[in-house]
Amino acid sequence: MRPLTLLSRRMRPIRPALIVAALGAAALPGLAAGETGLATSRDDLTAADIERVEAVTRPTTDFSAAEKYEALPGGAATSRKRVNQDAFSHASANLSFEEEGTFKLGNALFRKLWVSSPSSTQASDGLGPLFNARACQSCHLKDGRGHPPEGDRDATSMFLRLSRAPRTPDEQALLKNKSLLNLPDPVYGGQLQDLAVPGLKGEGRMVVTYEEFTVTLADGTDVAMRRPDYAVSDLAYGPMDVSTTLSPRVTPPMIGLGLIEQIHPADILGLADPDDADGDGISGKPNIVRDPASGALVLGRFGWKAQTPSIRRQSAEAFAGDIGISSPDLPNHWGDCTPSQADCLAAATGVQPRLGDSEAPDPVLDLVTFYSQNLAVPARRDVDDPQVLNGKQVFYDLGCASCHRPKFVTRRDAPNKAHAFQLIWPYSDFLLHDMGPRMADWQVVGDARGGEWRTPPLWGIGLTETVNGHTFFLHDGRARNLTEAILWHGGEGEAARDGFAALNADDRAALIRFLETL
Template identity: 70%
Template sequence: MNAPKTLAPKALAFLLPLISGALVLTPLIATGGDVAFPTTRTDLNPKDLKRVETVTRPTTDFSKPEQFELMAGGAATTRADVNGDSFSHFSANITFAEEGTFKLGNALFTKLWVAAPSSTQASDGLGPLFNARACQSCHLKDGRGHPPEGGADATSMFLRLARPARTEAEKQQVATYQKLNFPDAVYGEQFQDLAVPGLASEGKMQISYEEIPVKLADGEIVHLRKPTYSVTDLGYGPMEGDVTLSPRIAPPMLGMGLIQAIPEADILARADPDDKDGDGISGKAAMVRDHKSGELKLGRFGFKAQNASVRDQSSSAFAGDLGISTPDDPFDHGDCTKAQAACLAMPTGVQERLGPVEAPDPVLDLVTFYSENLAVPQRRDMGNPEVLKGKEMFYQSGCTACHTPKFVTRRDAGNKAQSFQLIWPYSDFLLHDMGEGLADGQQVGVADGNEWRTQPLWGIGLTKTVNGHTFFLHDGRARNLTEAVLWHGGEAQKSRDAFAALSKTDRAALLKFLESL
């Protein structure tokens, strides 16, 4: 998306009350569908293509840091002091005018939406069923969410609901990328535990844990906790019998614009769905529809890569988490279904003078721009001998087979701040079978119930600093990085076993390396 550099008078008239105190804040590779992507980069001349191939080649020298490794997000990297705001800085290379756009986006990202009707007409339309009142409620300090622990609430965690295709027609809709899956007839696509006044919520999420001891090669015992999910106090009757509950914690927001600028060819080059090279790793590309145009694109955002762009990810969150309609997901009643008549009868926040949806552009534009330009922090302790040793262990254990260290973004990226940057996300952005232990049983487009997108690792070592916890994986079951690694299975089983077989010293070094990212 090309973000607005200046705002039209009508846009300003809409935004000012929102953020002021007055209203409370080339050869082609076929993808099996109706689109094809280049097998090689089309944005570079031969000389630059050679440079990119050289600089992204995996290192074999672990005696010292690699060139440019400090700047994990390229020139967009923030060098600000490490503290609780480390994930909330803007890209270091955006223009002064864009800093203003970023700050407007931040104001909208943090604003609290209210139920309609309200005197704050530019801020109403919440729900009627919802999981949070603001984007920031889930992505606290733009970081990682957590499961409810003790007395903590579940604001930064929710359940996705889906059933499999039942008919040939439904199977065809999935096969042609028209549908990712099918919602529960009563509770929709997402289980919402909050509701506006006068309306019953959908119920409560319940989690129980079973402790599983795992013995490592050196005799150390690590206890993993296996979660079981259920719902109680259902407000609208029973769910359908074949509906799956898939838990999600809010992922960190950093570096999304850079991820979006990675060329399709470079991601697809690592895909090997049939494991033709026999290495046991069969990364699969996710193909999804653009929310607005319907065009088939490469999915790269979300735990199952169900969104192709930062804009799509943002509009999905507005609709599912907040119940706020946008131009790309114009659902004024959020995830209310036909079976929830009381929900559909509630007023919405659509204001004719502002447009046909509750959050018209430029709201979605600005939140998207903000999300695209949250900077990646620079690396720490890169030259520490233990960190370098841990990096070597990370490579030797085979972790880089999925956690690809580096890419160079497109020269023709939509924003110059993301153009031709060497970045270090440590992800291939492909779908992988992670084994039965992490399976949620829920199909999302081409991703089956065992498959998940490889999560980027940049910033992972600052989770405690920013968010005050160390809960990892899609549902936060892992209480630390050791547990997160030991939950890996399926295609990652060999790497998981290699980690478990390391000496205590080497294992600690690998963890030290992860903490430096």
């Protein structure tokens, strides 16, 4: 074991007093005080519960053995099934028998291939007219992590999000009051769709090129890196707006989403420190978004920019943007088609009045949402291994746990008992952090600036190759392994990155081994 050293960055406790700062004028310009309505403390717990939660989530200082329950990152919902290619596709272990049936129905719809309209399979038509994939599973292969186009692989699990600058005072007002998080390209919408139904053309093709370079670590080890550049070729409907930015996004793993949804907002907001009041170099801030259903301001916690407040909303947006399927929450029967694409808007839809007012009516959206909420986090491996424990201490010493916060306790009043009052280990604070210009996409999404990204959860990261057959990481898969991913950290992650580069080979290997057990 390494001797315990002073942490290079102190891991802050949850501090409700900072919630006011996190929701202040800097984060929410133009909004009236109190408009968020977000709880600033755990209103689901008794005083005794709060004391227990604070004790169990307190950062450890003992790296001589694994912590209690550390091998169960999803609490009682953790899957203990055999680790293989299906490791991310199991249901939460604490579902009831009836809920397991609901999960299986949702899985069937998640895998369902949609077809273009009109079709004899009336419950399955409505695809597109422009789209990126025909099924949810096509993007979230094996419920895991997407990849950039590599060799002859397609771009099904990686998208280009499109956003342009506001042009008018009215557009600026829509962004300021959060009626919109950003503005789509006037011709190509909010996402580039490379596929289309018969008779139409896909919008264009994503082109990725890489510049190779080398980073030399303190001990002389050379690490090959690659810097991506993005463009679009074969634009079928004319030029994009000159201010439109391209933001590449690989599909993230689906595990543990229902547990993340039940982390109390106060516990996430209490970690925010947008002005770095404590001077530790970490300035995490929330992305506060407007709930389209209620109109209230709520905490965004899903997506690479923390732009989505709930799994149901995330599912509806994926149906509309990725597949071109309308739902009650997003009744866009023509998907992401714009007024500039007349032929697209003239195409037939798959709405069947006898089934509902959308192509994926409530029963479909409900089942896919339930499935997405209950994909289990696999149990950890080798938590007591000496090298793993050494790597865990390195993780803390470098300050990685300042953003990749190890643990939370979910809400006691969660709608589904399977998610209620669980000690979970996602290794994320679900806040936005500035990762520096090298990682920036220069695309604003709500409160997320061009260089800011939500801290991605690390649970399951060590099983990426087992499930998906690759080790591409970060928002665009530029990192080909965990070492490259760490070395891409800049901005608020720069000190941790430099600390990693200064480690000896044994400690670097221990850190990577620890991450591979998550």
